[in-house]
Amino acid sequence: MILTDPEFGEVVVRRNGLARGVRFSVSTSGRLSMSVPAHTPNFLIKKYLNSSRDMIREKLPIKDPREQRTRDYQKKIMMKKAREYLPYRLEYFAKLYGYTYDKCRLTHANTRWGSCSSRRTISLNIGLMKVPEALRDYVIIHELAHLNHMDHSAAFWAEVASHDKFYKNHEKKLKMLSPGL
Numbered sequence: 001m002i003l004t005d006p007e008f009g010e011v012v013v014r015r016n017g018l019a020r021g022v023r024f025s026v027s028t029s030g031r032l033s034m035s036v037p038a039h040t041p042n043f044l045i046k047k048y049l050n051s052s053r054d055m056i057r058e059k060l061p062i063k064d065p066r067e068q069r070t071r072d073y074q075k076k077i078m079m080k081k082a083r084e085y086l087p088y089r090l091e092y093f094a095k096l097y098g099y100t101y102d103k104c105r106l107t108h109a110n111t112r113w114g115s116c117s118s119r120r121t122i123s124l125n126i127g128l129m130k131v132p133e134a135l136r137d138y139v140i141i142h143e144l145a146h147l148n149h150m151d152h153s154a155a156f157w158a159e160v161a162s163h164d165k166f167y168k169n170h171e172k173k174l175k176m177l178s179p180g181l
């Protein structure tokens, strides 16, 4: 459940069967999280939050809710752009080089630009929308090549190279960037 608090912004509430009391923590994105015993009614959760304000202000490094909102907004815009672009770009390269995949999924994890599952689902990170086209295309080609090689063997890289002769340079550049927002 997500509460919207006027001071702390979005607060992620997790009901946890093993929790004995209420615990507050801050996620990597700077959001406040609350873990509460299962079956805690909503009004009590709000009461705990209100009575813990001083402690939270003093102890927890919460990011400015306005910053959170800006980030959420940027993510939404990027998701919209990605949805209108990445699946079509993937389809374009798949047709061009004769690959068949099952599904295209869009993700926004902070660590991977893309992945390819054994069930032939290709996942692409929406963060690709902020990198140069050549790098974006390289990720797509990389994941398509995984349809034939589920590893990073020499045969895999040879296939990538046949579609993108600057792949080494592209791989290196991507390593210096982060898909997170």
Ligand SMILES: [Zn+2]
Residues within 6 Å of the ligand: 142, 146, 151, 152
């Ligand atoms: Zn790979």
